[in-house]
Amino acid sequence: MTHDVIILGAGAAGLFCAATAAARGRRVVVLDHAEKPGKKILISGGGRCNFTNLHTASDRYLSENPHFARSALSRFTPGDFIALVDAHGIAWHEKTLGQLFCDGSARQIVDMLMDQCAAAGAQVRCNSPIGAVRHADGLFHVSAGESAFAAPSLVIATGGPAIPKIGATGFAYDLARQFGLKVVQPRPALVPLTLPAEAALFRELSGIAAPVEASCGKARFPEAALFTHRGLSGPAILQVSSYWKRGEAVRIDFLPGRTGDWLLDAKRQRPRAGLRSVLGEALPERLATALADQLGLAAEMGNLPDKALRAAQARLHAWDFMPxxxxxxxxAEVTAGGISTAELSQRTMEARKVPGLFAIGEAVDVTGWLGGYNFQWAWASAYAAGMAA
Incomplete structure (x- = not known):
């Protein structure tokens, strides 16, 4: 069974690449071991699919080559995908920070992609576990289930190992290595961080969330943090987790809006109040209590030395946790690392050393921030490959 393009993976990138290539008149088949397409799309955004972000820019992606994503992102923008969503009559809204969600269900995005594939004539074959993949006589040969396929172009769109319960694996990396492509060590990204036993006090705050600014190195994110029974989560923590490396601290500013000597101001205005009640005006009560206890300042504000209050203030703005x-x-919501961008053309996503072999989406060493950035990379990289394969 001969095609022009074989795409491995019926996720966001694979389906969009198939629709794009087939619309150019290419004979396309998509193969996936799962029983249904788009499983990760369906669970994304709480079931409403955060399908893009209005603030997409290459500096919001991590990669060994921080400039790699720029070309694809510039040629297929959030506006381009929004136009497609609008054309299919899918209602959407901006939730916060440029994040766009379906008003209804993520199923609408999967249906849209499948409709695009059908309209362009791309075949999507699920329940097709990939077996041997080889290259001979100018064609890629793929066995899937009891069928065999051949094509001059092969697109790796099988994602990374994040969320194994929906069938995610490291297959893309094995295949890349088979063809001699370098793989940047994969690691979990956009993932909750765990804290050691000595931070047990904060585990008593499980379920408490607060708006903070979390930072790791130069990366800073002013969003909510959530204490869990195992450590730290919430959007701010998921964001910095992509930058965090073992042995590094994650710094939290618990009161990012406060400037100047605000604790000294509170001492003058409310000398009879305790630190716990002052913090409780801006933070959840249980968190305010835990922080005050950790700081060890139990006396009334009026009886606390200015030096001690300045030290407490400094720590509240730079509280280090050691995950x-x-x-x-x-x-993990996504995988950082993956097929090295040094191996790929940033314009077409084609492997430099293996003509006809492409890699797109999460399989590649390009990882976006939380909030629709990774979907936009899926669409953009898929479009780049779909226009070239």
């Missing part, structure tokens, strides 16, 4: 790990691929 001992993360919750791993099981809880």
């Amino acid at each position: 001992d790990g993360s919750e791993g691929f099981a809880k």
